[in-house]
Amino acid sequence: MQPTADAAPLPPLFADWFARRGWTAHAHQLAIVAAAATGRSALLVAPTGGGKTLAGFLPSLIDLAARPAEGLHTLYVSPLKALAVDVRRNLEIPVSELGLPVRAEARTGDTPTARRARQRDSPPQILLTTPESLALMLADPAARTQFAGLRAIVVDELHALEGGKRGDLLALGLARLATLAPRTLRIGLSATVADPPRLARWLGAGLAEEPVVVRGRGGARPDIRILMPEARLPWGGHMALQTMPEVYGALRGARSAIVFVNTRAQAELCFHALWKLNDDNLPIALHHGSLAVEQRRKVEAAMAAGRLRAVVATSSLDLGIDWGDVDLVVQVGAPKGAARLLQRIGRSNHRLDAPSRALLVPANRFELLECEAAIEAIGAGEIDAPRTRPGGLDVLAQHVLGCACHGPVDPDALFAEVRGAAPYAGLERRDFDDVLAFVATGGYALRGYDRFRRLFRASDGTWRIVGPHVARQYRLNVGTIVEAPMVTLVLNRRRKLGEVEEWFVQGLEIGDTFMFGGQLLRFEGMRETVVDVVAVRDGEPKVPVYEGGRLPLTTELAARVRALLADPGRWDTLPAAVRDWLRVQRAVSVLPRRDGLLVEIFPRGGKFFLVAYCFEGRYAHQTLGMLLTRRMERAGLRPLGFVATDYVIAVWSLRPPRGIADLFAEDMLGDDLEEWMAESSMLRRSFRNVAIIAGLIQRRHPGAEKSGRQVTFSADLIYDVLRRHEPDHVLLRATRADAAAGMTDVARLGVFLARIRGRIDVERLDRVSPLAVPVLLEIGRESVRGDAIDELLDEAARSLIDEAMAPGEMPPPPQGRLI
Amino acid sequence: MTAALRVAGVAVLADVSGALFQPDTGTLIVADLHLEKGSHFARRGQFLPPYDTRATLDRLMRAIRRFRPRHVVCLGDSFHDVDAGARLDPADRDLLRRLVAAQDWTWIVGNHDREIPDGLGGSVASAMDVAGGLRLTHLPGTAPATGEVCGHLHPKASIATRAGRVTAACFVTDGARMVMPAFGAFAGGLDCLDPAISGLFGPAGFRALMLGRERLHLVTRRQLAKPAK
Structure with missing residues (x-):
């Protein structure tokens, strides 16, 4: 499609400006302008470049040129502070060259308090911000007047926000804005996604008319x-x-x-x-x-x-x-x-x-x-679709508190408003009420904190905050990004280099070296949350092993890998060594089928190995490994451990595995799963995030640690107590939902088990197959049974039973010992 | 479940629950219960689950049933603050009174609970000596103190395992004195390599008895995963 100026002519001022710059307006830019002219929201799906951001702002600039106005007119939301700042700078060009009476300012967590106050008293026409800052503005009692004149909201990098908890927060903010400023146009900007109409529905949730999808011209094939x-x-x-x-x-x-x-x-x-x-x-x-x-x-x-x-x-x-x-x-x-x-x-x-x-x-x-x-x-133009999950109840709790900080909350009205946000369209009233109860008094069924509530119910039936300290607490806690506890690296006691997870440093001894920021550093010691390091020239680095950044293989890509493996006719492009690897595999075992599951069983080093080629990503495999070993334990196969990669899982046991179809039966997602999930460290980690987002535990704020002993709670202790005494508490429900969609990937595992039923190929071999070699190499590198504290401690520490049995050292068995 | 060891020559059993039992005198010692810590924070609008007192008392009750002590000593900070007694749930208060009444009971006062709530029973002391040479106190003494068993510091220890760091509450001892782990459900911990703890022990160092789910685990100072300062 060629860019054309016929679809919806730009106003002369803008047409001239494009001409002066030597530009021709892109079709997608004009389509956005045309949609906006009829009051229709729009989603622009286009690769980077091609004036996508300008397209998002054109309707606003045209409107402001025609009808100059004071007050907030357009809100721009992006996932990155830096992007908000950068886009503001780029906006200067059209604004000044067109001579528009428009101020554009950024407001992020980095914006100084004085400027924020000024922005509240005298708002710019265009405000560039992040989902978190938007939430803060909406919680302000002045939000209703501040957003009253809002005409447009532009959401950039929508594909990166939708689907996660920041997306939940943004969706709730959009629903709020729909109440405060019902005439606001929504314009979404997104990279190429698998299903644009679905994303458009997300963007337009609660609007009378679904946003029109505008597709930018695809770039040249990469x-x-x-x-x-x-x-x-x-x-x-x-x-x-x-x-x-x-x-x-x-x-x-x-x-x-x-x-x-x-x-x-x-x-x-x-x-x-x-x-x-x-x-x-x-x-x-x-x-x-x-x-x-x-x-x-x-x-x-x-x-x-x-x-x-x-x-x-x-x-x-x-x-x-x-x-x-x-x-x-x-x-x-x-x-x-x-x-x-x-x-x-x-x-x-x-x-x-x-x-x-x-x-x-x-x-x-x-x-x-x-x-x-x-x-x-x-x-083939096939892009993996993000998996949909219902909106987090922890994010909802944060939002409900924010709404109450803004003003009295009518529960029925807020429930209806929240259901207007895409991730919460299916929200049950019971969950909403439990969230509200949590925000008000903790929501504990057996014993209340009615004396110490955050919200009280006024005689008109609305919920209100009990005092300004509640709003203060909310402001400190806003946002859905929870970081692991971090410590600051300082070089030569002077220069701040960056931050690493606390646990990594705690594993270091003085004199240990590691790579950071491209240089080799020696660990000198720790002061509170500061880690002193010096640069050294040589030594063996202990490289930081960060937790983040390990995404699982997507379902779509996994399907293609399986298809490629199963079809020798398509191996010609592979390097010779890899071709040989697959050919030998085919000769000594079989290749995994496209739609089935290959399980290989072979003895090695006095143990039996079961290698399953599942291709479902590391999270689903780790969960599968836990469940498989439990089952094998019960079947008397005496499993010893397992290791999971993105592609396969290997379990080793003392007895040869049998009854494979039963081992992989779907009912494994029953009681075992519940029991294991409740104990697993993944659930504990999820709970910590949920508890912080929901406001049960307060965030550690950088700098605050220095002001004496900061009150921090071990989320683990709270989790244990809550699980025992109120397993159905709304935050535990939120935690389980998170884990099912995320780190344990139970959702994906369920689909997998259904898919392979009746399609399992079991190959019993006398030794390791070529395809199984890579996973065996992972053994020892990956953690095994990470949740069994006694087993781990037994390996690392000395069991006291040995010591108690040692002659002469210890006292005789004490009298009166009652067990 | 328990580990037998000696502190200043006195035979004691360290229990995986975090309690310490001296069989010779039938004394059961627990430190830092921090009862009503949850409601303490709820007063400020931070609604920690209100079940910590019940969880702590349940655990204490199980320890009492197992050891059948003649005397229970709470080593201070039994209550998170001086108003905690007023916030006790009636059912928890009732359970606590029954526990106290079942044998001799001594509340040693701590910095959180300089006053013990009325009406619970038991006697109150600032420190206590038990036969055999153990001195039970809340705060550690500053001088080397053979036979001292104290609380207050909530020691925990971390060691590196193949699944990463594992952290657990622990007893800390060098054979001459001992720091008890906190018994309370919401009591956090301080790494035992912190000078506040490690400084109590001589250059010969100390050992940590880490509390697992089922068993205790002995760790030498060298194995502990954290730098000395």
Whole structure:
């Protein structure tokens, strides 16, 4: 489709401006203008570039040019503070060149209090903000007047917000705005997604008319290749360091590149490896979420200014600022999903007519198959769909408190309003009432805190906060992002380098070295939440193993990997070593079928191994492993442990596994699951997040720790007590829902078990098969049975029974010992 | 379930519940119950589950049933604050009175509960000596104190395992004195490598008895996963 100015002519002022700039308006820009002119909301789905952001603002600028007005007119919401700031800067151009009487300002968590106060008293016409800041503004008693004149809300990177808890928060904010400013137009901007009409319904929930979907012109087809190491592609491992010479070669030939990796640990190692190869002194930088903000900003600025040849980055650069000059994207490690890969590739080459160039660098053989599958999926235009989950009750609790901080809450009206938010369309009244009870008094069934409530019910039936301290508490706690406890790294007692998870540092001894920010550091000691380090030249680094950044393989991509494995006719493009690997597998065992499950059983080292090729991602596999070992235990097979990767699961036992179909029967998602989930550390982690988001436990605020002993609660202790005394409490329900959709991935496991019923191939072998080698290499690297505290302590500590039995050391068995 | 050891030559049993039993005198010792900590925070609008007192008393009741002590000593900070008695749920108050009445009971006062609520029974003391040479106090003494058993510090320990760090409350002892783990359901912990705890022990160091779900685990100072400061 060619851009045309016929569909809905721009006002002359704007048409002239486009002409002066030598631009032709894109069709999608005009379509948005046309929709807005008839009062219709819209979702623009387009790859990066092509004036997408401008398209979102054009209706507002046209309206403000025609009818200049004071007061807040347009709200822009993006998932990134930096993006809000960047877009504000870009808006300056049309505003000043068109001579519009429009102020555009950003308001994020970084905005100074004085400016926020000014924005409240004299709001700009266009305010650029984040979901969290929007929530804060809506909780202000002045929100009703402040938003009364609002005409448009632009949501950027909608695909990145929808589906998660920040999306829940935003959806609730949109529902609130629909009440406060019913005439507001919604414009969503999104990268290419699997199902645009579904996203449009999300955006338009509660509106009289569904937003129109506008599709931007697709860019040129990206040029994606796989980069193989000169040496053999390894069987296992995830770091891909053996391919760094080839990556370095590619960087030398590029103008400006982003090297994406999957974890922060991988970022450190790849960066280090590239620097060692950097004979040409190429300006290469590092960017990940643990680095100090100033450091990240510096790298971003250098990148934007074209001063860097390459930046090694984690998902911290997945979204955001346009790096116009990037002409190469390198993805190191498995892509995990086609949508994610496409998003990353889209960071390069924003001119629509030039293809994005990308190199995929698999670290092992399965990752190679995954890379092939991802390229195929992108070629076929198949993008994995985000899995839908109902809105979190913890986010709802936060929102309900915010609403009460704004003003008296009529429960019936609020319930109706909340159901107007897409993630809460199916919300039951019982859940809503329980959330409200939690917010008011804790919502405990057996024993109330009626004396100490946060909300009270006024004679008119509305709920109100008991005092301003409640609003203060709400403001400190707003948001859905919960970080693990972090400590600050300080170099030479002077310079702040960034933050790492507290537990990582606690595993270090004085004198230990590790990589951070591309340099080797020696651990010198800890003061409160500050970690002192010095830079050293050599030593064996203990690399940080960060928890974040491990996404599971998507269902869609997994299906393609299975299809590729099952069809030898399509192996021609694979490297010879990988082809041989699969051929030998076919000769000594069988290949996993496209729609079935292959289970191999073989003896090794006095134990029996069961390897199941499930391809359902690591979270689902970990859950499966827990359930399988329980079942095998009951069947007397004496399982010893298991290990799960994204592709397969391996369980080893003392007795040969039998009755495989029964082991994988669907009913395993019953009592065992309940019992295990309740005890599992994943549920405990989920509970901590839920408790913080819902406001049961307060956040630790940076800086606050220094002001003496900060009150913090162990979420674990609370979880244990609550689970025993009120297992159906609304926060425990929220926790279980989170775990089912997230870390335990029970939802996906259920679909899998149904799919493979009656389709299990069992191969009994006399030794390990080629396809099973990679997972066996993982044994010992991955944690096993991470929830069995006594077993773990037994291994690491000395059981006291030994000591009690030691002659002479200990007293004789005491008298009067009653058990 | 229990581990037999000696503190200053006196035979004691450390229990996985966090209680300490001295068989010779039939004394059961628990530290830092922090009863009504949940409601303490609820007063400020932070609604922790109101079941911590019941959970703590249930656990204490089970320990009493198992050891059948002649004397129970609560090592201070039994109540989270001086108003805690007024916030006790009637059923919890009743259970507590019955527990106290069943044998001798001593409340040693702590910094959280300089006054013990009225009407619960038991006697109140600032410290207590038991036959055999143990001195039971809430706060640790500053000088080396052979035979001292104290609370207050809520020690916990972490060790590295193949599944990552595992942290648990612990008894800490060097054989001469002992710091008890907190018994209360909502009582948090302080790493035993913190100078407030490690500084109580001589250069020969100490050992931690970590509380697992079913068993206790002995850990030497060298195995503990955290840097010394």
